[in-house]
Amino acid sequence: MLCHLHISNFAIVRALEIDWASGMSTITGETGAGKSIAIDALALCLGERADAAVVRPGADKADIVATFDISALPAARDFLQQQDLLMGNECIVRRVVSNEGRSRGYINGVQVPAQQLKQLGQYLLSIHGQHAHQLLLKADYQRQLLDAYVANSELQQQCRQSYRYWQQLQQEHQALQHSQQQRDAQRQLLEYQVAELDQFAPQADEFSELEAEHSRLTH
Incomplete structure (x- = not known):
């Protein structure tokens, strides 16, 4: 679950802090008011391609930090544990983009490549825009849906351990x-x-x- 989003010098936003509560949250406003900025910032934070155009004019860099509660996200916890990045039930993802187009990504304070951010992102949230349904076509996500439907964490853990042993x-x-x-x-x-x-x-x-x-x- 997304708990907090910090946006600094991204697009037209100088600084923005959003705390998300459990349940449904809605962002409303007129066309062009900037409702999609939070979504775009999240996508960038989770590994989307970055370039200098995302940095607010006059700023040195854009900085986005997203904090997630992963206590109910076993797939995310398992991924972080495999990468030696697990730190309890909280996961902090950060992306910094300079006005020269260079970017750095962090997971729980450890610098990682953008591809690793993207891999983690698929376990943290799903962003569905217009025509953006490709996630449903990914085998990994289909397995996640099936596992969630079965709701047998012990069996899932046994399966993950068996798969790791098979890989070894x-x-x-x-x-x-x-x-x-x-x-x-x-x-x-x-x-x-x-x-x-x-x-x-x-x-x-x-x-x-x-x-x-x-x-x-x-x-």
């Missing part, structure tokens, strides 16, 4: 395959070298005789 075994299997390929390549090289030596068929004391012949010819 798959990595070990790939490592063993790579090691076997290296051994096969080494064996083929040795077999080739042995075949070359067999074809050459060197005789006993032949090397010393060749050295003597070489010495004679050079003189």
Whole structure:
């Protein structure tokens, strides 16, 4: 659940603080009043593409901070735990964009790439604008809906643990395959070298005789 949104020097906004309560919240206003700025800021905070145009004219940077309560979002907690970014039931996401177009992203105070913000964002909230229904086509989100419908957290945890174990075994299997390929390549090289030596068929004391012949010819 989104609890708090801080916006600084974003678009036409100099500074804005919004506290969100549980339940439904509605932002109203005339066309062009800036209702969508909060949504655009959230999208940027959660990994959308950033450029210098989002920075308020005359400002050095835009700064957006979103605070979420993730106590009821097991998928988000699991993602953060995998990335070693979990800090209790609160998740603070921040995005800073300079007036030169460079951006930095943070999760719980740790700097992360925009792609990681986007990965986390799909577990924190869904932004549905006009024609924006693509999330329903993503397999990960479909699984989340199915898990939410089943409402069996113990089974979900067992499934996640089994999946992680399967991933670990798959990595070990790939490592063993790579090691076997290296051994096969080494064996083929040795077999080739042995075949070359067999074809050459060197005789006993032949090397010393060749050295003597070489010495004679050079003189």
